[in-house]
Amino acid sequence: MRIEKQSDRTDQNEDGEWLNIIEMERKRMYGIAYAYLRNQADALEAIQETVCRVWMKRHTVRELQYRRTWMIRILIRVCMDTRKKKRRELPSERTADRVAAEGEAAAGERLDMAAAVEELPPKYRMVIVLKYYRDMTITDIAQLLEKPDGTIRTWLNKALKQLRISHWLREGGVSHEQAMGREPRTAGEGD
Structure with a gap:
């Protein structure tokens, strides 16, 4: 008892x-x-x-x-x-109306960034959200996801690289090589 x-x-x-x-x-x-x-x-x-x-x-x-x-x-x-x-x-008409109403450049940039984050693979998106939207440290993220710190750093680096490429491609239509900081290769070069 x-x-x-x-x-x-x-x-x-x-x-x-x-x-x-x-x-x-x-x-x-x-x-x-x-x-x-x-x-x-x-x-x-x-x-x-x-x-x-x-x-x-x-x-x-x-x-x-x-x-x-x-x-x-x-x-x-x-x-x-x-x-x-x-x-x-399917997206509703309300969503399209709301996006059309946000005609300001700043709102457009936020939408572009949000869209770019949405396009990331889930593990990269998760690290970006936790690091930059929730201000968690890499150590905290690693502990939360049960991954080594190095893995989280790699995922973060790759996610940021993909976001930069996405931004540059949207901004000026630059090529992948230009976005990566390399000169475009011409035919016969390096063969």
């Missing part, structure tokens, strides 16, 4: 800790979800789904020190799943 009461108190304490962690990470989770989904409603829905999944599986976490990391990883997966579902849907 005594053991059951202690177990109940321990479970209540742990549940309280989980609620505190969820509350403390609320803004961070919203920032990550919004950076991925670019829509307040979708971001809030992703957070709700994440909290639900976390709560249902909270007893499966082996190392309590990794609860925050585990929760953020679930959020990222939920966001990626949501993006996949959204790609299957």
